[in-house]
Structures are given as structure tokens and as C-alpha cells.
Amino acid sequence: MRQSSDIGNSVLYTIPTNHNPTGRTMSRQHRVQLLALCSRYGLPIIEDGAYAELTFDGTPPPSLKSLDTGGQVLYLGSVSKSLAPGLRIGWMIAPEPVVQRLGDVKMQIDYGASSLSQQVLARFLTSGRYAQYLGWLRCELQRRCQAACQVLDEDFAGLADWQVPQGGFYIWLTLRDRLPMEMLFHKAAEAGILINPGDIYSSRHTQSLRLSYAYTTPEEFRRAVSRLAAVVRSSLAVSAKNSYTGLVASG
Template sequence: MKRHIPVQIEWHPDPAQAVPVYRQILEWMYGKMESGEWPAGTRLPSQREMARHFQVNWSTLNQALKPLLEAGVLQGRGSQGTVVASTAWSLRLPVQPDWNRYMTAGYFRANQEVVQAINTLEFDDRLVRLGTGELDPRLFPQDAFRQTLRDVADAITSLGYVEPLGMPALRQALAGYARKRNSIVAPSSILITSGALQGLQLISAGLLRGGATVYVEDPTYVKSLQVFQSAHLRLCGLPMDDQGLSLEALEKHLRQSSDRGNSVLYTIPTNHNPTGRTLSRRRRIQLLELCSRYDLPIIEDGAYEELTFDGTPPPSLKSLDPGGRVLYLGSVSKSLAPGLRIGWMIAPEPVVQRLGDVKMQIDYGASSLSQQVLARFLTSGRYEQYLDGLRCELQRRCQAACQSLSEVFADMADWQVPQGGFYIWLTFRSRLPMELLFRKAVSAGVLINPGDIYSSRHTQSLRLSYAHTTPEEFRQAVSQLAVVVRSLEG
């Protein structure tokens, strides 16, 4: 449908003579503004997204946007992108609420712009995802999962709500699985969550007061930072060495703290995200002793624990904990399928009951279908069989990735060989403009995760993942990345 376009935003005296694709872009954008989808202040999609939508190159898109910018319909805001201008022109649009005021009032903080870009670009098949936290979909156990779905389909009688702590069959299966790993857990101490990340959200909402201190490794899982910050919790970053969290730094902070009884430690002790490091058994015991001495609860994130290459990770903090100090978070999002959206928390029964009640207020329970599928996958033995093969493949990919890094980055960066998980933490020896590196890498077809999204102090690092690419894909991507890095160093 042809729209009436105000004279002041036309780039040609006779609209009928305008280049057709330009007019198509303009009509689409004006339609968004006129309908209220894009009120004043709305940030436009990235130029990459719009160019892809209209199947044009960037220069064509820029030429189409130029008259809108000159007429004051759009306004460029540097690194913040381009927005619909709040000018006299916008008064001609339908009157609507000031959504920008509402959007800045919510308690969830906005992602960093680079994180928002990564979240979008990860779905661009033209890019090699060199920093992603997702397993290669080609490693998904299709046959075993298909058989599991058939088993579940034959047994399903309904798909109603389940009880507050989650499906009893799944909690029983998880308790049995934990016993095989020398951790005695009762089903009544397990809460099923919609992914491990929801466990952090439940803890933040149900156990911690605003202003509480959360001690974290520096760097750490980016989404945990977002959850804690949005809950108005105070983050205290602790340095790491090659063996993981520095206990000396933690004790120094605890000695000086006046916040006892209102603080907690969040840690990823096994195959750490993003550094790939693993805390030794000896240091785990020392950590538990230290936290007991200062009465500090621990949130243990075990998302990558099962992916230790030799199949024998150090004992979890939870399994070494004699007094119920550790809240353990587990998940199959990294080992099997993030789309199942199933995680779990192991904690003292009163904590599980409290957070189960909070969860019922939030979403009234995780997917009953996903819970049935995972319960069957666990009890059938297919999960453990699949993990054996997955660990071997990840080890093969890790070894090949380290070899590729030695070939192209030996003179520019340092890294540590992980014992499991997904990640290699690459740190450049010279300072680089990381925002420019990110953009140039994308232009070269490589999507990276800059270190500063995990910590403001790690601006010269990258989280590299060997889990989503074949060794050959990884080698080609890091070779291309090295070309970009050398161009910036020069």
C-alpha cells in the first residue's frame, strides 16, 4: 500500500521518479512510525539487519537513510545507533505514551550494546560463532533423543501443571544421577527450574535483600552479572589465578566486610565460564573452610561440570559440603539442549520450598513435557552414553583449537589449556581497540565475545569456544581473526 510521505522527508522532487528500493525502504520505515511501532526515541535496527531485510548493501541503505537524517526524521547518536527523532515532525504521528520513560523505569537493566549485538548476530548463519556458549547442533544425539520422545509419547496421559518443586519422576532421576557421582541428595531437596539462570533469579528474588554483596570471580558468567545487577545487589569481583578463585582475596574482603549475614559467593569452580579454569580439590576444601569460618553461603554453578574431558571432575563443592552451605545449580543447557529450558537447584529443604513458592509466582512451573523427556533420557542410560562420546569430541576439538592458536597467535597472546568445558580465555599482550576489533571481525565473518562483557578489567581478552565449530572451521576463523588483529596492531 502506498503511503503519503511528507514533503520534507522526500529526496526527489517527484516521488514517482525515486529509485524504487529507496522508496520501499522509506515507506516501510514511515509505516513503522505512523503505526506507532516506532515511537519517537526508538532505536532503529542495525544497518546490517536492515540491509539484510531489504537485500541491499550498506551503501544503498545509507543513501536511503540520508534524506531522513537531513530532514530531522531520524537522528544519529554515535555508538548508540540511529533513533526516530523527537522533533516537531514527530508531533504529526499518532499520540502515544512516552514508552521511553516507561522502559527506563523497569528494574531489569539493558544489556550492553555489544551483548545485544551478539544476541542478534548469533542467528546470522554467515558468521562463524567463535565465542558462543552453545554446543554445536551437529553434536545433538538425534537418534537417542528421537527414541526418548517416542518413549515419552507412548506414556503421556496429560500435559498439565506439575507440583511446585517439579515433576517427582525427574527429581528422583536427578537424585539417582547425583548418587552415581558420590553426592547423596534427596528428591525433596531438588527444585526444577527453567534453566540454571532462573535459579540465580530465584535466589536473587527470594533469598537476598537489596544491597546484599555477591562475591564473584572476575571475570565471570555475563548473565549472572546482569541478574545480580538488576536485583540491585552489590558485586564484588575477586581475582583468579591459573587454579581459579583466589582465596586470599576473598578472605581479605571478608575480614574487612561489615556485611555479614547479607552476602553470598557465586562461583563456577569446574570448567569456568569464561576462563575454562578448574579449582583443585585442595582449594575446594579450603574454600569451604573459609566460607564456614565467615558464615558465607555459596552458590555453585555446575553447568560445565559434566564436560570434564576425562570424565572425572573434582568433587563438587556440594558433595564436599557437610552443613548445607552450598546451593548447587545444574543444567543440561550446555551438555545437551538449551531449548529444553530445564535446570535444577539442590539446596536444603526449607530453601527449596521457599524458592519453589517464588517460582510458582513467576511462571507456575517449568515445561512438563521437557521434564518428562529429560527424566526418560536420564533413566534410560542414554544421557550417560551420549556424554561419554561428547567429552571425547570436545577434547579432540580443544586440542585442535589450541594447536591452531599456537600457529597464529603465539607471538600476540597468551592462553591456558582447559581440562574441559567449552572455552579458551585468550589475552592479548598489546592493547587493542576492542570495539573496533569486534566490528572488523564481524565484517570478516567472525563473531567474537570480547572479555569486557565478563569484566570491566579484562578489556584485552576474548572468550573463544571450540564447542560450536569443527577444528577446520575454528582454524579458518582464528586465522581470519589474526589478520584483523595484526591490521590493528600495525
């Protein structure tokens, strides 16, 4: 952004809390700096808070919207990650003209969210059961995350780097040695493991993988990661051998 003098009709989309795919959470200091920078360039922000309620200790950093004094942040919330994707219910905090305009667009697309789904969620929220459920979910996600990080410590020490998430579903694993990701993808698939390579999210992250500890039991995660580590080691060995053969042939 600092390098571009013309941002035109651009908008910044960000998941600052428990980010997908990296699992990282932006510090308060960086949030303030981001707001100041976007304000300087007149750049609106869409803040996706879908994972914010999944912070393990229940106290995520303040949202960008809560720090916004100029009305430049449009905040999106949802229960699709915390409760049920099938409800198809979310909400938005934005200036009234924006809310009205997007409400019109929503009605033109599908006539709005199901009234029954909205009533079910409203009852769940007002009953206090949603808060109780979130408490359980955070504890369960933290348990799975801790188990996942322990497995990574055992199987990927020296092979990759990662940060321990503060919440959410994901761990961002970055391999230390270069490895053709397409080859790793196919080798992992042959071993019964489906991986999410980083380059499907950004061309800058060709050596990273997104791992999810949320959709599997700790036992399933352990088995999969152990197999994945074996695949990475064997693939690195093949890659090194091919590189050496190429050097000998060219020499």
C-alpha cells in the same frame, strides 16, 4: 572478601568446573580454601555445575557441595549445556527450606517446568542413553578443543596466552600487547568474526577474549582464528603507529 569487613547480604556465585568464560577448573585445594573462607565470613555459595559433566575425562574435581559440611552451598545442575537448552530443566541441591521457598517462587513465575519435558528427560536418564551420549559428547568436545589449541599454537604464538581447558566450551585468550578492545571488536566484525571481549564479563579483563570451540567445526574455527590473528596483527600495527605519531607530535 578478605579486604571487606561488611559483606552484608552478599552471596558468592561461582562456576568452579569448566568455567564460563575462562574455561578454567578450580583445583580441589582451592575449593577447600574457598569453602573455609566463605564459612569464616558466613557467605553462602551458589555453585553452578552446568558444565561439570563436560569434563573431558569424565572425572571432574569434587563439587563444592560434596565438600560442604556446613550447608552453605546451594548446587545448581542443568542439561541446558550438555543436552538441550530448550528443555528448560535443571535441579538444585540445597537445605529443604531453601528448596521449598524457591519452589514456591518458581511456581509463581511460570507454574514450574513442563511435565512432558521432565518425563522425556527422566526416561533418557534411566535408559542409560544419556550416559552414552555424554561419553560421545566429551570425546567430540575434546577433539574440537585439541584442534582449537593447535590452531592457536600456529596463529597466536607470541601474540597471546591461554590455558588448555579440561572440559567445557571455552578458551580464554589474553593478548600480550595492549590493544583497544573496541577497535578490535569492530575490525573483527568487518572480517566476519564476532568476538566476546573480556570486558563484557569483567572490567579487569580488557585484553582478553572468550573463544568457543564447541559451536563450530574445527575447520570453521581454523578459518576464523586465522582471520582473527591477521586482524590482531594489523590492529597492533595501527595502534603502534598511532602511539608513535602521538609521541612525535607531543615531542
